Amino acid sequence: MAILFASCEDEKTPTEKAELITKNKSKKAKLKPVVVQEYGMTLSDFNFERDTVKNGDFFGNIMDKNGVMPGKVYQITESIPDSIFNFKRINVGRPYTLLKSKDSLAKTLGFIYEHNAIDYTKVFFGDSIYAEKGKKPVTIKQKIATGVITSSLSNAIDEAGISYEITSRFADIYQWSVDFFRLQKGDQFKIIYNEKFINDSIFAGVESIDAAILNHKGREFYAFNFLVDAKVGRYDYFDEEAVTLRSFFLKAPLQYSRISSRYSPRRFHPVQKRWKAHKGTDYAAATGTPIWSTADGTVIKSSYTRGNGNYVKVKHTNKYTTQYLHMSKRAVKVGDYVKQGEIIGYVGSTGLATGPHVCYRFWVNGKQVDPYKQDLPDAEPMEENMKPSYFEFIQPLKEKLDQVDYVEIAEQA
Structure with missing residues (x-):
């Protein structure tokens, strides 16, 4: 018995053969991998995974979940200075991308952290350990x-x-x-x-x-x-x-809700329950509100007393000095040079205070005065x-x- 095999290919016309070749090329083109360019690199050179920092996450446990051993994590954090990337400042809600090898091991080789919508840091720890800062276009x-x-x-x-x-x-x-x-x-x-x-x-x-x-x-x-x-x-x-x-001085040392008490030669003190001079301006604000220096100057006092609570005093020129009382926390120390608008502490109610506020005091040539009544210089x-x-x-x-x-x-x- 003779069995004959017929090839369909042989029966196709030249036109049909050309169409088949075109279709095969089209299929191959569709299978071509997509090239992903991002963060100034070709992400698709890696298997990459996107995620977001969650509550309880830190660099070490993110690495641990992705197969990077503690010894390697220590080596990474010790090799890269805080000025390039501070591994302790990974904030909840920030996106990150993990770079992994394309082989069957899927070894984690890199970590890209987005500080904000524009700035990011790339940390690589494959053959060598290094980091690069970058910005999105x-x-x-x-x-x-x-x-x-x-x-x-x-x-x-x-x-x-x-x-x-x-x-x-x-x-x-x-x-x-x-x-x-x-x-x-x-x-x-x-x-x-x-x-x-x-x-x-x-x-x-x-x-x-x-x-x-x-x-x-x-x-x-x-x-x-x-x-x-x-x-x-x-x-x-x-x-x-x-x-x-x-102006040489800001109008106020913080973003306040109201002036609760103005400079006065005679005011009934709410804590001491007696009439006395109030040589400052009280700005009511929520506890923790940043307090800033109203002008450039040098911190000459940063301390605590029973009356003032936490306070800071700044000398601006030989003529002008300011003081900020009742802070919950001080942010500068004696000798620091501060710029106008720089945070020097935070609103509180320490010392003789009935509620959160800052008492702002102002000296001209060594005499306490009402800043609102001074003809202050421009910048x-x-x-x-x-x-x-x-x-x-x-x-x-x-x-x-x-x-x-x-x-x-x-x-x-």
Whole structure:
């Protein structure tokens, strides 16, 4: 018996054969692995796993769960300095990525930790141990917005559809010239600001405020962000006449809820139950609220007494000294040099205090005075040779602000 085998391949026409070859190539193309580029590297060179730091997690136990022995973990943490990556500061909720070998062992070779939406650190511990800091590609987009005060600045910022981050930055710009606790209904603002986006689409926060104008009590306060020292990258805000918006002293040493007691030659002390002078200004705030130095200076006292509780005293010049009382915790020591706005302690109720607040005291030439009644100096003025370039710089920003109409309070029906 003869058995004949027929090949279907032989029966195909040249056109059909060509179509089959094309289909096979297409199938192979679909099976081609996807290349993942992220964190400045090719992630797909590894088997990678994404996760998030959970309650109770720390670098050691994350490594332990992924097969890295304690001895190796010790070697990694000892090899990489805190200045590159602090293994003790891994926060709950932060994303991380594990890099593993592509072979059957799936050995853990790396750890990538995201500090925030932009900054990350890559830690490698395969053939050698090293770490690299990095940033995700960021696009800066300039925007302009306007709003009107109906109840508070934060509400007005929110109603204008602007990121909440703008609220504190906007207040920081005008903190020397405007009391934000006395903003009036109907006060208006316009602002030119920059937002950061990852991959041109994912919002990553506010970069800066280029220019702003606050219409307060019918007076317009301009502010323009200008580079005053290219060597250190220092910017400052000035008005349309190149006058600095900063004062030598901040108006207050913290973000407070209210002034609970002002400087007075005669006040009934709530703890000692007697009339005596109150040579300070009390700012009520929640326990733990940061307290900052109102001007640059050197810490000359950081101590505790029965009356003052935890307190800090800062000498700014031969003429001016400030003191901050009743702290829950001090953050500086004698001899430290502090910058204006730097945290020096936290609100508490230590010493003779009935509730959480900071008592802010002010000396001029060795005499305690009411800071609200002093004609305090401005910060350093802009150098004359910088003014021509400043006026050229602010012209397009000012024109852009002036072209935008203020928002008015909507009339009630």
